[in-house]
Structures are given as structure tokens and as C-alpha cells.
Amino acid sequence: MEHAGASFPPEYVQHRMPLTYDGEEVQLSKAAEEVATWYAELPLDGPQLGDPEWAPTFNKNFMTDFKKILGKGHRIKDFNKIDWSGLRSYTTSKKLVKRSATDEEKAEVKAEKQATQAQFGLALVDGHLEKVGNFTIELPGLFRGRGKHPKTGKVKQRVLPEQLSLNFGEEAAVPICPIDGHGWGAVQHDPSVTWLVTWRENIMEANKYVMLAAMSSLKGKSDRDKYGKASKLKGYIGAIRDNYRGNLQSRSGEERQMATAMWLIDIYALRVGGEKGEDEADTVGCCSLRVEHFTFSTQSETAVDLEFLGKDSMRFKQTIDFANYGNVGLKVLRNIKDFCKGKRKNEDVFEFLNPSMLNAHLQSIMPGLTAKVFRTYNASETLQNELPSAEDMRRLQDPEKVVAYNEANRKVAILCNHQKTVSAAQQEGLDALQGKVAMLKKQKRELQAMKKKIEAGDTSSVRTANDVALVARAEAAKAKAEKLRNSAKTDEQRIKATKATEEWRELRKRAAAEKFKQAHLFKNVPSDPKKVQARIVTWTEKIRKQELTLQNKSDNKEVALGTSKINYMDPRITVAWCKRVELPIERVFARTLRDKFNWAMAVPPDWRFEAPDN
């Protein structure tokens, strides 16, 4: 294996803006300024500072590390005496400047990026040129662990070439370190690992790696093996289910716990749930579930709430009605109740289990089988079962086929609990749409009243459309903003121009809202009620359409389809289906996915996700 080593992020450039402390401006050293600037760049309503419960931890961790960088005896001691507003306005204005970059400037950045890609983005592996994935060493910054991470806010240090280990083939030439005056930490020749470069990050003391890209043949091969294993599980699943169903009433407590855990992993697609340390966020999976995560309902004998924070602190929250799973379900329920009985709420439900035991058990049934294979298998199986037949897709348009595909994809995403949080902008858009629907309905009622009035010959109280004064004002503001933008030379002028642009856009938005308010009105009162009737029909159709999109958006706002597409669903199921229903693959797999799954593109239309014959 031959490669160019790693690319490093640019060195920090000092801006010399002071930090206000206890009412006075303080000049910071270059290193301290860099750290302070990271803090100032954080959005106040973001997941770090916007969380009133955990922001104090962030600030405390930040301050501890910040003080270390300031040095002993520095006058800045108390976080609460720091006034960030000055530095913050500097960072926001810097963002504005960046946003106002000209096309030439953008092109320049792009060209630079491409040059780096050309230098570091390729590796020669066994005589083949392969793409490298993350060839740039991670940027320093403030650690942003997810959820209630005890180390959130700590300073993640800049990685120097001396901290890197590089891995090459025996015969490969070792590249020269790209940073003057520095050299590589270590060079090794280990063909048993796939990484090109590694280093240790200072927060969790975890190893980080530069590896080949997803589209490389090496990653492709291991991806193919993963789905091969999942399809092999399909051949064993009947026996495995018989096995754990049988063991639900075993005399051995360990066996009963194993069987119960297996049911949760198989039916609810839980992760196996390894042990976590004190210095990590408190999240769980199957083996680490605690009594407090189950709530036994007082309403129903068989319904139980299961709620916990899983990977990435994503909430799993479902009411499981075990009666829906027949006799097996009731046995599982009895076991769970039994395992929880007499324990404190923070005790483990499955105290006899851990992931290695569970995986060892699985390996004894099928070689190579581990808990995560169940997620891959169930995801792929679900996709295959949920995708509609070619017959049902006949004479549908491509967009409708895509909707059908996404529908199946969504079932998988829900099974795997793949979620996304609704951004403020997204929620705003949703609220706006809701407002729009309400407005359309109000307008329809007014049109109906208008029709009656015209039919009765009483048009005196019928409203007509009039010009919106705001429209002209918005136009004028736009002209002014464009003039500013074109004449802007200094950063200050650029910021002013960007602000002026934002102002006129706001004005135009208001103007559009005003116009929309009277979109249903006529310029002159029509004498023929049929004209009004026609508009009522139009409005009815508009309302129906908007309500449908609102419903769709609202239903899907928290479901992330991408994760299952990238990691869980055998791509050959998708490729074969696309061939059967005559949908171009690029409608469901974007460029990078087609590259990543290039090994799957040639399957025949009748390919099925099945257990191998032998």
C-alpha cells in the first residue's frame, strides 16, 4: 500500500479581537484566542449552549481547559465574568463576510480543495488505485459529545504530525511530512490492518483512523460479506427463533434471560448494549437495560412502556403490547416482570448477560453470527417484503415509484429507530404551511359568502383586491441593497450590504404575505357568481394538496431514511426492484451510494434476498 500520508487543516490565524472580562478588554495569546473564538462561534440555541440542563457542564469543562491555556495567574478566572458579546459579534460578522463571497472566491476555494484531493485522496493498494476516505486530520475545537456527555466542552487539541502513525506497504516510499519543521511520529508496515494513518484523540483517548473510502474495493468486499452473513442468518432464523422461544421457560435463569434478550433484539431491533464508562453519556442497549426503562401499565395487563436513550442518546420509546405476540409474547412479558421484580430501578434487567456471552451463544448456533447481524437481516428482509410488486407499479410515474420505495424505506427506518431532530427552520416551515392551510380555508369561506351576496345582488360589502404598498417599498429596498453590495470593498461595507439584503428580503416576505392574504379576491366584483364558484373549486383543490403535503412532512419530519439505506438494507434488493419496476437507480441511490454499492449494480431483476442454498 502506497499513499501520501495525511493532509492537515490550516494553521490558526490570529485576529487580535479582545475578550471582555469583568468589564475590561483583554488581549489574548494566539492559543487562548483560538479557544475563545471556538466558544464564541457556538450558537446560543444549539445543542450545547441551548440546553439549560447541560450547558453548565459544557461551560465548566470549557473553562477548566481554557484556564489551562491562559496559564497560571491569568486575570481571567471566572467564567461568569466573561462577556462574549464582543467576540461573538466578531465571529458572526466573519460568517456574514464568508457568505458574501464572490463566485471567483468560491471557485478558488474549490480549486484548492481539488488540489488537496488529488494529492492525498488516492492510495495504491495491491496495484489498484483506490479512493481514500477522510484524508484530512480532524480540526481542533471544543468537544461536542452527544446528549449528556460528561466531557462536553473540553478542548480537543490540534493534532501534530509527530502524533501520527502511518501504515505503508513494505516497499512503499514514505512521503515527506507536509508541515515544515515537523515529521511523522511513526511509520509501520502492517498488512493485517486497513488503516493508512492513525492517531489518538485527547478527549476520550480513542484512536482515530484514516481509511479507504466507502467506494473502495476493500470496503465494498466487507460490505458484501456483511450482507452475505445477513442472508445466511435468514437460513438459520427459524431455528434460532425456535431456540429462544423454547428457552423462554428454561429452568436456568441465564438461559431465560438470553432468550428474552434475543426476543427484544430480533423483534424490536435493539442493539446489543455494551457496558459504558463513567466518562460517557448514559445510554443503553439490550444487555444494559435497567429496571427504570420498563414501565408496567396500570391500564393494561399486557402493555409495557419501554423507554431509554440508545446510541447517540436517541430516545427509544414504544408501548409494547405483548398480547400482540401471542403465547410467546406473554412468556416474554412474564420474564421481564420477573427479572425486574425486587430490584432497584437502576439495576440491570439482564444481570446474567453481557454482549460477549450473547454473541458467543449466537456463534454456537451459526458461525460468525453476532447481535448486529439481526439488525441487518431484519432491515433487508423488511425492505424486500415492503416493496410493492412490479405489477402494482405498472403505469405509475417515476416520482410515484420513488414515493413507494421511500414508504418501504421508512418502515425499515422506524424498525431501526433512525431519527432526526426537527430543526428550528424546519419547524418554522411546517408552522408556516399550517398557517397557509388555515388561511386558504378562511378565504374559501369568504368566497362562499361572496357567491351568495352576488347571487342576491348585494355586492356592497364584497371586498376587492387592492395594491399592497409594501411591494413597492420592498422593490426600493432591494435596489438600495444591490447598490451597496456592488460597491462594497471593505469587510465592513460587505457586512452592511449583507444586512441590507437581509432587510429587503424580510420586507419582501411581508409583502408576499400581504398579497397572499387577498389572493382570493377579485380586482372588481364579478357580476357572474360562476366566476366565484370556479375560484371556490380552485381553492378546494389547493387546500387538499397543501393538507396532503403538510401531513407527509409532519409524518416524516423525525424519521431519517439515510442511515438504513447506507448501512442496513442490502443494496441488491433495491437494484433488483428498480430493474423490475423500470425505475432508474439514480432516483433512489445518489452518486456516492451508486459508487459505494457498485458491486451490487449488476444483479438481475429477479434477484432476491434469500438464504444461500448450502
Next chain:
DNA sequence: TTCAAGACTTGGAATAATTTTT
């Protein structure tokens, strides 16, 4: 034989690019 370190996959958020709508 145990268990922590190491290696690799999976994951959502942030950001960039593209498409659709106005």
C-alpha cells in the same frame, strides 16, 4: 482466560450542493 485496547461500522448534525418554487 480475562478484559482492555484496537479496529472497524454505524449514526445524527452540520454544511454544501442541487432542485423546486415563486
Next chain:
DNA sequence: AAAAATTATTCCAAGTCTTGAA
């Protein structure tokens, strides 16, 4: 033509599982 919406890509944290050291 520009803004909004949508989709794709990048980033790096956080899981799982295997391996290797004691």
C-alpha cells in the same frame, strides 16, 4: 433570478466486535 426547500456530503462521535496482552 432568487429564495426556499430538499437532498447529498462531510464531519466526527459512538457504537460493536475482535484481538492481543497480561
